[in-house]
Amino acid sequence: MxxxxxxxxxxxxxxxxxxxSNIFWTIAFPLLLIVLFGAIFGNGSTKFDLYLQNQDxxxxxxxxxxxxxxSVLNNTGAFNLHTVAAGQTVQQALDYVKxxxxxxxxxxxxxxxxxxxxxxxxxxxxxxxxxxxxxxxQASASLAGIVRSVTISYAASIAGAPDHLxxxxxxxxxxxIRYIDFFIPGVIGMTLLTTGVFGAVxxxxxxxxxxxxxxxxxxxxxxxxWILGMVGYQMILATIxxxxxxxxxxxxxxxxxxxxxxxxxxxxAAALLFPGIGMVLANFVKEAESADAAANAITFPMMFLAGTxxxxxxxxxxxxxxANFMPLTYVNDGLRDALIYAEPAQALxxxxxxxxxAAFFIVLGSVxxxxxxx
Amino acid sequence: xxxxxxxxxxxxxDKIVQVENLSKKYGENVAVNGIxxxxxxxxxxxxxxxxxxxxxxxxxxxxxxxxxxxxxxKVLGYDVSKxxxxxxxxxxxxxxxQDFNAIDRLTxxxxxxxxxxxxxxxxxxxxxxxxxDLKDKRDEQFKRLSGGLKQRVGLAVSLVNxxxxxxxxxxxxxxxxxxxxxxxxxxERLKSQGKTVFLTTHYMDEAEYLADIVSIIDHGQIIASGxxxxxxxxxxxxxxxxxREAGEEGLKQLPLGLPKAELRNAGDIxxxxxxxxxxxxxxGLGATPxxxxxxxxxxxxxxxxxxNLTGRRVSEEGN
Numbered sequence: 001m002x003x004x005x006x007x008x009x010x011x012x013x014x015x016x017x018x019x020x021s022n023i024f025w026t027i028a029f030p031l032l033l034i035v036l037f038g039a040i041f042g043n044g045s046t047k048f049d050l051y052l053q054n055q056d057x058x059x060x061x062x063x064x065x066x067x068x069x070x071s072v073l074n075n076t077g078a079f080n081l082h083t084v085a086a087g088q089t090v091q092q093a094l095d096y097v098k099x100x101x102x103x104x105x106x107x108x109x110x111x112x113x114x115x116x117x118x119x120x121x122x123x124x125x126x127x128x129x130x131x132x133x134x135x136x137x138q139a140s141a142s143l144a145g146i147v148r149s150v151t152i153s154y155a156a157s158i159a160g161a162p163d164h165l166x167x168x169x170x171x172x173x174x175x176x177i178r179y180i181d182f183f184i185p186g187v188i189g190m191t192l193l194t195t196g197v198f199g200a201v202x203x204x205x206x207x208x209x210x211x212x213x214x215x216x217x218x219x220x221x222x223x224x225x226w227i228l229g230m231v232g233y234q235m236i237l238a239t240i241x242x243x244x245x246x247x248x249x250x251x252x253x254x255x256x257x258x259x260x261x262x263x264x265x266x267x268x269a270a271a272l273l274f275p276g277i278g279m280v281l282a283n284f285v286k287e288a289e290s291a292d293a294a295a296n297a298i299t300f301p302m303m304f305l306a307g308t309x310x311x312x313x314x315x316x317x318x319x320x321x322x323a324n325f326m327p328l329t330y331v332n333d334g335l336r337d338a339l340i341y342a343e344p345a346q347a348l349x350x351x352x353x354x355x356x357x358a359a360f361f362i363v364l365g366s367v368x369x370x371x372x373x374x
Numbered sequence: 375x376x377x378x379x380x381x382x383x384x385x386x387x388d389k390i391v392q393v394e395n396l397s398k399k400y401g402e403n404v405a406v407n408g409i410x411x412x413x414x415x416x417x418x419x420x421x422x423x424x425x426x427x428x429x430x431x432x433x434x435x436x437x438x439x440x441x442x443x444x445x446x447x448k449v450l451g452y453d454v455s456k457x458x459x460x461x462x463x464x465x466x467x468x469x470x471x472q473d474f475n476a477i478d479r480l481t482x483x484x485x486x487x488x489x490x491x492x493x494x495x496x497x498x499x500x501x502x503x504x505x506x507d508l509k510d511k512r513d514e515q516f517k518r519l520s521g522g523l524k525q526r527v528g529l530a531v532s533l534v535n536x537x538x539x540x541x542x543x544x545x546x547x548x549x550x551x552x553x554x555x556x557x558x559x560x561x562e563r564l565k566s567q568g569k570t571v572f573l574t575t576h577y578m579d580e581a582e583y584l585a586d587i588v589s590i591i592d593h594g595q596i597i598a599s600g601x602x603x604x605x606x607x608x609x610x611x612x613x614x615x616x617x618r619e620a621g622e623e624g625l626k627q628l629p630l631g632l633p634k635a636e637l638r639n640a641g642d643i644x645x646x647x648x649x650x651x652x653x654x655x656x657x658g659l660g661a662t663p664x665x666x667x668x669x670x671x672x673x674x675x676x677x678x679x680x681x682n683l684t685g686r687r688v689s690e691e692g693n
Contacts, residue, residue, distance in 0.1 A: 004492055011477055014479060210474070212476070215470075215489065216489075218471075219492035220493060372440065373434055
């Protein structure tokens, strides 16, 4: 006798791969997003990106020497300069550079002109400009060479200062995370969200309208077996999405990911969590078409706020707070920690939160689901 | 074609379904109001009534999909209200829900096997496909089938566990006449195999054609039961002599002394017949210009039975 759960899983799976639109939304659409976003943000300019913090201001205006130095940097035509607010400490500035560079797919390099730069040079003392960069990064090494030449030639142009202007290179460790590295786990999270929520809305809403659930309820199949079948199917689908997206991420953009126990935990969590949310929806909104609309209303804001396309740090404060209540946030963050950032501690926290939410929603969905009529 | 062990039927071993004083309320609304009936092995039983009469509620109580509010119902000797009995009932009944659709993207054969896998024992899918005459469509996806063929898949699915009793809820609603006939053909085949069939329908001709026993339900109550002939004899009223397309003119040409005739649609004249009157009336007509009109004697139908019992026609209820 074939197991009933196996039959449910295989029925769902056949229905999935025989539908062109299912294949599109589960596989082709995420890949399309990756290619599009990768192409748009991957086209870096031939100039070097350099973050610049000029701390040497006089009544909010750059002092003469600091302004002069920046002009020379600009005149080389080698840099895209991105200004960092002067009031920030170096650490704050570095944090900002890290997230902004990730978002815009730039290298993490910060040049700091210290406060008192002008005065020090005027008084004939040594002034030091600091360049924070990852020394293992090839592009940064070339950039450092140009900055060094600029510094030397600028020092030469200041009468009597050639020996007083120094460039200090400060090594920082960057993980060299590009936008595409950030984006790929987000696309996986988004795909798990949509296939899970819509899959459950479809099987529990539409199958109810088609009387398939009613028919199954007159057989020995139990509600638990039905739900387990659906979750099993979602796990298979989630695994396929994960593998396909990671494969194309690697093949097209060289994104390397680590699949570990947290990734597995997150896939399991997602395969319970999102169908659970879909089941809750399908039970509150009985008509299949309205349930579909409700699923859209829930998934879209989650997709945009939970850090799928851009880091949550860039959201307005109120949106950041809302994002904290979105289950996708923890799946996205967890996947990033596990797959890309290799941060096991954070991956663990996010996996635990995601599993907790998964347990809550799948139990709620199961309790709410009417197997018999009433 | 019975399977499994015989069910415990205390006393009446051939009663497949026994319902006593069954009722179902939804708040203040009484859907089923104290009905009683029984169904004998090998019988085709039709539960006949307009939409909203309580047919589906009753059949879903028997299928263990709804809990009754009062009374008792047993299927194959098992109590539908007891959880432990429900599991036994589910193993041994076949169900075609009203408006049932199988899974769109599975083929006919896959659908039969899908629902078959829910049971410990399932019949061979190909034999069922043959029974419902779908051999050519065996590997066609369900969504590509016409309404009539879809319903035949539903019938096959309802038989997949070789059930002791099959519940067919409005199996021909929404089908064209040809497809309805095909479904009837399948039910007739089941009947010839000795299957017990519980059929709900609002089609009078369907009940009359297929059923051994008919119970008419209206507003949650059974208002008459019996074989179609018994019901027609008891409640159907008189036979009617119809003179086709005779029109107003024809009414004036009728011989004197006939029972009161009326004009029906398309200009047919209808004359109610008492026993033994037919020869006299025909002789009388022979002497009038009406003798070359088409004449037929119409037997009352279950439609007339329903009309006489309720003052309404089922067709007036809307579907």
